[in-house]
Amino acid sequence: MSDSEIDSGLNIDNSFARELVDFYSLFAGDKAPSPKLIKFNRPLAKTLGLDLDNLSDEKLAAMLSGGASVKGSIPLAQAYAGHQFGGFSPQLGDGRALLLAEVLDLNQQRRDIHLKGSGRTVFSRGGDGKAVLGPILREYLLGEAMHSLNVPTTRALAVVTTGERVMRQHLLPGAVLARVASSHIRVGTFQFFAARGQSDKVKLLADYTIERHFGHLKDSPDCYLGLLGEVCDKQASLIAKWMNLGFVHGVMNTDNMTICGETIDYGPCAFIDNFDPSAVFSSIDSQSRYAYSNQPAAAIWNLSRFAETLLPLINNDTEQAVELATQVINSFEQSYQQYWLTGMRSKLGLSNQEPEDLALANELLEILAAQKVDFTQLFRALGNLLQGGGETANMLFTDPEVFQQWQQRWSARLSRDPLRSKLRVESMHMVNPVYIPRNYQVEQVITAAEENADFAPFEKLLAALTSPFEQNEDFDEFSAPPADEFGCYTTYCGT
Ligand code: AMP
Numbered sequence: 107m108s109d110s111e112i113d114s115g116l117n118i119d120n121s122f123a124r125e126l127v128d129f130y131s132l133f134a135g136d137k138a139p140s141p142k143l144i145k146f147n148r149p150l151a152k153t154l155g156l157d158l159d160n161l162s163d164e165k166l167a168a169m170l171s172g173g174a175s176v177k178g179s180i181p182l183a184q185a186y187a188g189h190q191f192g193g194f195s196p197q198l199g200d201g202r203a204l205l206l207a208e209v210l211d212l213n214q215q216r217r218d219i220h221l222k223g224s225g226r227t228v229f230s231r232g233g234d235g236k237a238v239l240g241p242i243l244r245e246y247l248l249g250e251a252m253h254s255l256n257v258p259t260t261r262a263l264a265v266v267t268t269g270e271r272v273m274r275q276h277l278l279p280g281a282v283l284a285r286v287a288s289s290h291i292r293v294g295t296f297q298f299f300a301a302r303g304q305s306d307k308v309k310l311l312a313d314y315t316i317e318r319h320f321g322h323l324k325d326s327p328d329c330y331l332g333l334l335g336e337v338c339d340k341q342a343s344l345i346a347k348w349m350n351l352g353f354v355h356g357v358m359n360t361d362n363m364t365i366c367g368e369t370i371d372y373g374p375c376a377f378i379d380n381f382d383p384s385a386v387f388s389s390i391d392s393q394s395r396y397a398y399s400n401q402p403a404a405a406i407w408n409l410s411r412f413a414e415t416l417l418p419l420i421n422n423d424t425e426q427a428v429e430l431a432t433q434v435i436n437s438f439e440q441s442y443q444q445y446w447l448t449g450m451r452s453k454l455g456l457s458n459q460e461p462e463d464l465a466l467a468n469e470l471l472e473i474l475a476a477q478k479v480d481f482t483q484l485f486r487a488l489g490n491l492l493q494g495g496g497e498t499a500n501m502l503f504t505d506p507e508v509f510q511q512w513q514q515r516w517s518a519r520l521s522r523d524p525l526r527s528k529l530r531v532e533s534m535h536m537v538n539p540v541y542i543p544r545n546y547q548v549e550q551v552i553t554a555a556e557e558n559a560d561f562a563p564f565e566k567l568l569a570a571l572t573s574p575f576e577q578n579e580d581f582d583e584f585s586a587p588p589a590d591e592f593g594c595y596t597t598y599c600g601t
């Protein structure tokens with residue numbers, strides 16, 4: 107071990123580096139001139155097995171900003187392709203990111219520790235390889251909020267400022283995000299060699315993915331069709347969770363869709379305040395391709411591109427392969443509907459199933475859209491309404507009579523459900539959050555951090571988002587929707 111090598115205590119196993127030699131370029135990142143640990147997710151770090159007793163903040167900052175050598179690790183930038191807003195780019199890859207270490211955590215689960223903003227790689231194209239503090243803090247908040255909302259997601263491990271100023275609209279503090287994922291294999295990773303006609307490489311990746319994520323398929327004669335089915339199922343479940351919470355990812359390009367089913371790349375994403383099925387926040391999504399209500403369709407489109415990469419593995423006869431893959435893709439709609447409706451039933455406090463539930467849920471959403479009602483507040487208010495707090499719910503509507511008519515149907519439906527009322531409210535409060543990362547609040551805490559180096563507001567919001575289902579009077583300010591002056595919210599990619 108050389109002097110500068112960091113002994114992290116991690117149980118490192120470089121399977122991606124070992125088995126997929128053509129899928130990456132070795133890269134350890136640039137050394138930051140003056141790395142400083144701004145935020146560190148200690149509970150997550152512990153589960154990863156980081157030796158926190160022997161790693162000072164200085165060492166952690168050096169390790170989690172790039173350019174340091176971590177004992178036993180083979181850091182690398184991964185290659186991938188991708189359809190971006192429908193147009194295909196054969197070569198994208200980690201342009202400002204790298205896989206710092208692939209580890210077996212304390213539960214023996216394989217996880218990637220990844221850095222974002224750690225310098226230019228062979229995949230950087232015109233980019234500077236950097237990231238700036240504001241968007242990095244935003245990804246930290248959004249990722250941790252999603253985790254606490256029980257949505258599969260990459261986790262945020264650390265934020266390190268680099269001591270550099272990075273040019274965006276003006277000079278901004280440079281920062282690196284360390285994040286953790288079950289893997290960073292994307293639909294775009296499969297597209298990289300599929301687009302080059304190298305199905306032997308696609309097979310290598312498919313076999314690796316099955317081994318890493320879907321071990322039960324290993325001995326199946328239809329393992330590649332099975333892989334497609336599993337990925338479709340995971341995405342159907344994931345997108346349903348987004349929809350149940352009012353989350354808009356904003357950039358569902360195939361390079362931002364993981365095979366393991368975790369939400370990745372919190373760039374232009376945002377949560378809806380007033381319910382609007384056509385909500386779009388991203389500055390570049392002028393065609394509303396990734397609008398809230400288009401997300402299931404966007405997922406099917408991406409999964410169809412994934413299926414195309416697997417066709418040569420599914421069957422030698424292309425026609426047969428297309429037919430088999432199409433059947434699987436076609437099943438997405440139904441499984442998505444099921445996941446979504448199960449989520450809606452929970453939100454409405456229903457434990458049994460009746461055929462009219464779909465209409466009941468959709469009718470409520472129509473009223474919310476027509477009257478521009480705050481999505482998060484309303485669902486939380488429904489639980490409170492059952493405890494006699496009906497006024498709060500009614501106050502959210504400009505025309506409460508329409509809501510009251512719906513409420514009568516809902517009450518009749520609840521009377522046919524076996525859940526006891528106390529349990530019902532508790533179960534509703536476990537899926538209808540009080541706190542979501544509201545856009546205006548996220549902006550406020552980022553501005554305080556960027557302009558005044560004041561991280562207290564960030565910490566407070568993060569604390570609220572870490573227990574999103576528990577009403578806490580210390581966090582009252584975070585349950586409020588934006589004032590009208592906040593106006594339409596716009597988000598940006600690649601910052
Ligand atoms: P994204 O939209 O963030 O998923 O990024 C799409 C592609 O652009 C990926 O290949 C990124 O690595 C790359 N990229 C984004 N920002 C930068 C940057 N500042 N420097 C280099 N590459 C970047």
Ligand code: MG
Nearest residue numbers: 361362370371
């Ligand atoms: Mg991306």
